[in-house]
Amino acid sequence: xxxxxxxxxxxxxxxxxxxxxxxxxxxxxxxxxxxxxxxxxxxxxxxxxxxxxxxxxxxxxxxxxxxxxxxxxxxxxxxxxxxxxxxxxxxxxxxxxxxxxxxxxxxxxxxxxxxxxxxxxxxxxxxxxxxxxxxxxxxxxxxxxxxxxxxxxxxxxxxxxxxxxxxxxxxxxxxxxxxxxxxxxxxxxxxxxxxxxxxxxxxxxxxxxxxxxxxxxxxxxxxxxxxxxxxxxxxxxxxxxxxxxxxxxxxxxxxxxxxxxxxxxxxxxxxxxxxxxxxxxxxxxxxxxxxxxxxxxxxxxxxxxxxxxxxxxxxxxxx
Amino acid sequence: xxxxxxxxxxxxxxxxxxxxxxxxxxxxxxxxxxxxxxxxxxxxxxxxxxxxxxxxxxxxxxxxxxxxxxxxxxxxxxxxxxxxxxxxxxxxxxxxxxxxxxxxxxxxxxxxxxxxxxxxxxxxxxxxxxxxxxxxxxxxxxxxxxxxxxxxxxxxxxxxxxxxxxxxxxxxxxxxxxxxxxxxxxxxxxxxxxxxxxxxxxxxxxxxxxxxxxxxxxxxxxxxxxxxxxxxxxxxxxxxxxxxxxxxxxxxxxxxxxxxxxxxxxxxxxxxxxxxxxxxxxxxxxxxxxxxxxxxxxxxxxxxxxxxxxxxxxxxxxx
Numbered sequence: 030x031x032x033x034x035x036x037x038x039x040x041x042x043x044x045x046x047x048x049x050x051x052x053x054x055x056x057x058x059x060x061x062x063x064x065x066x067x068x069x070x071x072x073x074x075x076x077x078x079x080x081x082x083x084x085x086x087x088x089x090x091x092x093x094x095x096x097x098x099x100x101x102x103x104x105x106x107x108x109x110x111x112x113x114x115x116x117x118x119x120x121x122x123x124x125x126x127x128x129x130x131x132x133x134x135x136x137x138x139x140x141x142x143x144x145x146x147x148x149x150x151x152x153x154x155x156x157x158x159x160x161x162x163x164x165x166x167x168x169x170x171x172x173x174x175x176x177x178x179x180x181x182x183x184x185x186x187x188x189x190x191x192x193x194x195x196x197x198x199x200x201x202x203x204x205x206x207x208x209x210x211x212x213x214x215x216x217x218x219x220x221x222x223x224x225x226x227x228x229x230x231x232x233x234x235x236x237x238x239x240x241x242x243x244x245x246x247x248x249x250x251x252x253x254x255x256x257x258x259x260x261x262x263x264x265x266x267x268x269x270x271x272x273x274x275x276x277x278x279x280x281x282x283x284x285x286x287x288x289x290x291x292x293x294x295x296x297x298x299x300x301x302x303x304x305x306x307x308x309x310x311x312x313x314x315x316x317x318x319x320x321x322x323x324x325x326x327x328x329x330x331x332x333x334x335x336x337x338x339x340x341x342x343x344x345x346x347x348x
Numbered sequence: 349x350x351x352x353x354x355x356x357x358x359x360x361x362x363x364x365x366x367x368x369x370x371x372x373x374x375x376x377x378x379x380x381x382x383x384x385x386x387x388x389x390x391x392x393x394x395x396x397x398x399x400x401x402x403x404x405x406x407x408x409x410x411x412x413x414x415x416x417x418x419x420x421x422x423x424x425x426x427x428x429x430x431x432x433x434x435x436x437x438x439x440x441x442x443x444x445x446x447x448x449x450x451x452x453x454x455x456x457x458x459x460x461x462x463x464x465x466x467x468x469x470x471x472x473x474x475x476x477x478x479x480x481x482x483x484x485x486x487x488x489x490x491x492x493x494x495x496x497x498x499x500x501x502x503x504x505x506x507x508x509x510x511x512x513x514x515x516x517x518x519x520x521x522x523x524x525x526x527x528x529x530x531x532x533x534x535x536x537x538x539x540x541x542x543x544x545x546x547x548x549x550x551x552x553x554x555x556x557x558x559x560x561x562x563x564x565x566x567x568x569x570x571x572x573x574x575x576x577x578x579x580x581x582x583x584x585x586x587x588x589x590x591x592x593x594x595x596x597x598x599x600x601x602x603x604x605x606x607x608x609x610x611x612x613x614x615x616x617x618x619x620x621x622x623x624x625x626x627x628x629x630x631x632x633x634x635x636x637x638x639x640x641x642x643x644x645x646x647x648x649x650x651x652x653x654x655x656x657x658x659x660x661x662x663x664x665x666x667x
Contacts, residue, residue, distance in 0.1 A: 079489045112464070112471070112473040116477040118441075122437075151431045152431070163401070163436060170401055171437075173434075183525060184530060188532075213503070214504055214506070222542065232536065
């Protein structure tokens with residue numbers, strides 16, 4: 030699967046992921062009105078929870094669809110953040126499912142930002158839910174069926190290996206959280222161990238081990254997450270995990286700058302893919318793209334995507 | 349919320365949680381047949397995924413309902429493991445939702461074993477999905493609405509505090525993963541830091557800090573998870589987090605013994621609640637309860653629950 034992602038990165042010339050994290054604050058009110066009218070017309074009431082949830086989930090779906098239609102030819106991949114869907118219950122999960130399916134129809138690679146992690150058969154169930162197929166009698170059936178998923182390593186190999194096994198079975202991939210982009214990521218991840226190394230470096234070592242048996246060309250289907258907000262750590266992690274693709278959140282809205290991103294790439298110009306969520310999907314709410322207005326939020330997202338790609342290309346060419 | 353759990357523990361005399369982790373291997377085939385016939389009669393086809401998923405999810409629902417009806421008067425709480433539902437896609441999430449609702453109707457406290465954890469508004473979305481209500485326009489609406497959720501601490505305070513805030517708003521609680529029950533939990537959790545302490549002790553210290561502002565009587569609404577398979581660590585964690593309720597997985601099928609559980613309790617006889625999943629819901633597949641047969645799987649679960657309660661009471665009385 031990582032080679033499929035690399036091909037798409039080469040085709041688009043954009044090591045960029047659009048994060049589909051539709052926080053309700055970003056969704057233009059008109060989409061709620063449209064969603065409401067459409068659901069009223071269909072007289073579809075949802076026994077699982079509340080009609081309000083269905084309206085919100087429908088508005089999120091409409092928002093996503095316009096964003097996807099507007100950016101799908103520019104970027105190789107999208108990263109829906111499942112929490113933003115799960116909060117709307119069953120209706121929200123339907124929107125997540127529709128979003129994954131639609132993105133794949135448009136040729137996008139889908140990174141499910143699910144940050145799951147448990148042990149043994151439970152991790153296997155998550156892996157089958159998001160990447161593989163679940164076995165039911167003599168059939169095996171896909172559930173959410175993303176291409177990649179993010180995975181939390183706190184429970185150790187017992188939690189991650191079932192994901193790796195499912196990835197091998199279905200040619201999928203994972204990105205393991207190593208050094209996250211948030212301000213408090215250091216509380217546990219940066220703790221210095223007895224031999225003076227931070228915990229995230231130990232995680233990186235084990236990501237390397239986990240990935241060694243999942244090579245797909247020069248890179249492994251076991252990648253890592255490392256935040257753009259920590260470029261020095263990124264430089265170290267790049268060397269510690271030479272074959273891991275690094276998914277880099279934290280560019281833009283969270284403070285990561287293009288010149289810092291260079292640290293996450295290998296000399297072959299590959300090895301990293303940079304995510305922006307708010308900076309793209311909520312571009313119309315920022316000064317720079319305000320002229321588009323809320324009616325043209327998807328055009329603003331396209332402009333912001335183009336600018337981000339150019340920004341990163343510029344930084345990579347300079348290095 | 350922790351006082352509500354404590355009251356129910358006192359009423360039942362059982363510091364016991366039944367884990368609703370319906371691995372398909374445990375579900376008697378007759379329930380699949382019933383589910384299939386029932387769905388065929390209703391002519392309800394599910395556009396979101398596959399009918400096979402709906403059959404499996406319906407079988408899981410029927411299995412859960414019989415288990416719940418059989419044990420609800422014996423125990424204070426249940427712990428559905430969401431991965432086992434998520435693997436069946438939308439249909440599975442409906443079964444999760446129904447299970448949570450039904451358990452609450454039966455007076456059970458529901459611990460959503462979701463092990464979520466992200467940052468900022470994303471963690472808030474998870475917290476609203478599972479514990480709070482999501483704000484939609486002028487309304488706020490519950491989604492899955494468990495009473496407690498398990499939370500992964502790897503991302504630090506940014507990931508956990510939004511859960512704590514939502515818990516305060518809706519009188520709910522969390523159990524933070526500190527030392528998990530699985531064999532490889534030590535890979536990162538036991539790493540010794542520069543000052544010679546394992547990482548899980550640092551997590552325990554911060555759980556204490558997080559919990560200090562969420563006291564509800566003598567205990568905090570911020571609890572911890574520590575595995576029965578590590579009783580020595582349990583003894584230390586009990587002292588490090590005097591006000592945290594400890595959710596203890598790993599009893600029974602995973603190898604934790606009743607005499608080891610004493611370490612997780614305080615001198616007031618409170619402070620811990622012990623989970624068993626397979627040992628109860630799949631009791632009918634074990635030698636001890638085989639006489640019930642698959643038709644009477646729920647009766648076997650009741651017998652196994654009674655035996656577990658007696659086992660733990662015995663160990664606590666001896667100590």
